[in-house]
Amino acid sequence: MGTQQIQETELANLIIDVLNLEDITPTDISPEEPLFGGGLGLDSIDALELALALSEKYGVELRADDERNEEIFFSLRTLNNFVRQTPE
Amino acid sequence: MHEMLPLIERSREDHIATRLRNKKTPNSQNLIVDVSEFLSDVIALADALPERSFAINICNDRYYFLVSFIAVIVRGQCNLLPANKKIVTQERLSYRYSNCYVIHDGTLPLSDQLLNINCVPLLNGHNVSDQSISIATDQLSAMVFTSGSTGDSKPSPKTWGMLYQSGTSGAQYYLPANHKVKHSLVATVPPQHMYGLEASILLPLFADVCVANVQPFFPKDVADTLTCIASPRILVTTPIHLKALLESRIDFPLIHVLLSATAPLTQDTARRAESRFGCQIVEIYGCSETGSIAHRATAQDAEWEAFDTFTFHQSSAITTVTANHFSLPIPLEDILEFSDHHRFQLVSRSADAINIAGKRGSLDELNQLLLSTPGVLDGVIFATPGNDTGRPSALVVAPNLGKKEVLINLRNHVDALFVPKQIVFVDALPRSITGKLPMKDVLELYNSII
Numbered sequence A: 001m002g003t004q005q006i007q008e009t010e011l012a013n014l015i016i017d018v019l020n021l022e023d024i025t026p027t028d029i030s031p032e033e034p035l036f037g038g039g040l041g042l043d044s045i046d047a048l049e050l051a052l053a054l055s056e057k058y059g060v061e062l063r064a065d066d067e068r069n070e071e072i073f074f075s076l077r078t079l080n081n082f083v084r085q086t087p088e
Numbered sequence B: 001m002h003e004m005l006p007l008i009e010r011s012r013e014d015h016i017a018t019r020l021r022n023k024k025t026p027n028s029q030n031l032i033v034d035v036s037e038f039l040s041d042v043i044a045l046a047d048a049l050p051e052r053s054f055a056i057n058i059c060n061d062r063y064y065f066l067v068s069f070i071a072v073i074v075r076g077q078c079n080l081l082p083a084n085k086k087i088v089t090q091e092r093l094s095y096r097y098s099n100c101y102v103i104h105d106g107t108l109p110l111s112d113q114l115l116n117i118n119c120v121p122l123l124n125g126h127n128v129s130d131q132s133i134s135i136a137t138d139q140l141s142a143m144v145f146t147s148g149s150t151g152d153s154k155p156s157p158k159t160w161g162m163l164y165q166s167g168t169s170g171a172q173y174y175l176p177a178n179h180k181v182k183h184s185l186v187a188t189v190p191p192q193h194m195y196g197l198e199a200s201i202l203l204p205l206f207a208d209v210c211v212a213n214v215q216p217f218f219p220k221d222v223a224d225t226l227t228c229i230a231s232p233r234i235l236v237t238t239p240i241h242l243k244a245l246l247e248s249r250i251d252f253p254l255i256h257v258l259l260s261a262t263a264p265l266t267q268d269t270a271r272r273a274e275s276r277f278g279c280q281i282v283e284i285y286g287c288s289e290t291g292s293i294a295h296r297a298t299a300q301d302a303e304w305e306a307f308d309t310f311t312f313h314q315s316s317a318i319t320t321v322t323a324n325h326f327s328l329p330i331p332l333e334d335i336l337e338f339s340d341h342h343r344f345q346l347v348s349r350s351a352d353a354i355n356i357a358g359k360r361g362s363l364d365e366l367n368q369l370l371l372s373t374p375g376v377l378d379g380v381i382f383a384t385p386g387n388d389t390g391r392p393s394a395l396v397v398a399p400n401l402g403k404k405e406v407l408i409n410l411r412n413h414v415d416a417l418f419v420p421k422q423i424v425f426v427d428a429l430p431r432s433i434t435g436k437l438p439m440k441d442v443l444e445l446y447n448s449i450i
Helices: A006-018 A044-058 A076-084 B035-048 B062-074 B087-096 B160-173 B194-206 B219-228 B239-247 B267-277 B363-371 B403-413 B439-449
Strands: B004-006 B015-019 B031-034 B054-057 B078-081 B100-104 B116-118 B134-136 B140-146 B154-159 B183-187 B209-212 B233-237 B257-260 B280-287 B291-296 B304-306 B311-315 B318-322 B334-340 B343-349 B353-356 B359-362 B378-383 B392-397 B422-425
Touching: A006 A044, A006 A076, A044 A076, A044 B219, A044 B239, B004 B160, B015 B035, B015 B062, B015 B194, B031 B035, B035 B062, B054 B062, B054 B087, B062 B078, B062 B140, B062 B194, B062 B209, B087 B100, B134 B160, B140 B160, B140 B194, B154 B160, B160 B194, B160 B291, B183 B194, B183 B219, B194 B209, B194 B233, B194 B280, B194 B291, B219 B233, B219 B239, B233 B239, B239 B257, B239 B267, B267 B280, B311 B334, B318 B334, B353 B363, B359 B363, B363 B378, B363 B392, B363 B403, B378 B439, B392 B439, B403 B422
Parallel strands: B015 B209, B054 B078, B054 B100, B078 B140, B100 B116, B183 B209, B183 B233, B233 B257, B257 B280, B392 B422
Antiparallel strands: B004 B134, B015 B031, B140 B154, B280 B291, B291 B304, B304 B343, B311 B318, B334 B343, B353 B359, B378 B392
16 A cells, blocks of 8 residues: 555545545545545545546546446546646 | 237338447447347347346446347347446346346456356357347346345336337437437446436337447546537436536537436526537436336426326325336336326425435435444434435434444445435434424424534
8 A cells, every 4th residue: 555645645635625525534545545436435426526626626637438437446546647647 | 929029120221329439449440330230249149148047237338238138138038237237236136036147248347156248259240130020028128126225126127018118218209309310329327227228228229319339427528429429419318417517617519419317407407408518408207117207308397298108196195107018007206296197297206215326225224224333322314405416414323433433334235325425413313202203303403503
């Protein structure tokens, strides 16, 4: 289990804020574990809400892999790498 | 002699599916599948299926689902359509339907205890079929499982007569008056759900509709998929997805018809969607047991208009539906108020039912799980007032617990959608002397804190 990088902590804070996760602190979010369908209890409605928030804050649009979008395979780390990419 | 009904009512050269380019394979292209090729795939697969009675159909790709769903029926077998595709769900189904196998498209984890068939290498669209296929009206063809809030879901059996009726009603009522036009269709709902089955699998068998093989999720996925398919376009979606599409700032191509079901839309949302996407909103009302039974043009009309194949009966607050293709009358969970014999308003969901993202739960079951959690002295889960996703909240008396401990039982047993987002800790619930808990008082207490 890896430790969070600074930007990942910022993103973890945003997730907690947007999704109203009152009982979770940023360090509870393990950077490499799946965000959705895992221990955080996040589901597909959360995924859509988070996508809107990331679009507003970072101007990026999340994409899912069609084949497995029932279980959205984002971890804090993959999500962070995605939002930090230079927009095309 | 069994009464028979056609498998499909389309011309051989009609387009029935678009297989979108696989982004992982360079130089791949979008492929259009016509009815001849589709039927050849169906026959090739039907011949290759094992000699069993039930097929747990977990194909993700909508074209593979369409072919395998129909091949299973042609072979005289029955599709089991689980509410989710997890291994534990597949195994649980196999205990109930022992003579079964799993049919899939190679994209999901599988149980090693079950026979599984990957349909992809078994399709063979080369020997163009000229057969006309009919199915016995009373052949058991699918079991749709209502996604209860706990693991045990309720099966709803479908004969070919019922599925045929769904498909032909869809062709008549889902599309506006000029429905003779050829449409392309994209759905954000899975084909294993009754609404997704009717609107994205049965509809293309009986209306001039070409269905895309993908199931886009995020607004950007939806916009990109719509851009890839030919106009005029139909989008099959839910209020939750529609809300996300409306809030996003992405440009969407013109959508001709937007179908919505699973929870009621407000007139305001419908109007905003019509002006944003240039579409006509058609809202569908139904449930797993009956399939679609009514429609409304929500932006213009608050009342639902029933399909003319159904007859309604009311006694006290319960509405039952009858139809020629039902063997028994089916009671509805909702309370309906009729203005004439075919037009009605949805007054409310019954007190126990909770419906989120097309999944149906029972507040009673959720409350039992909450109350059986160690350390929870009292508590109540209820539909959050004013929350349009339908997610529940809870008032809890548990002086020594945190939110995580309160939710542990629920998280272990129910779909994450049904786990209350907001837990409000209180000293006591407003129970009457007899121990009853009037919902009015619960909401009053909740509103005074929030």
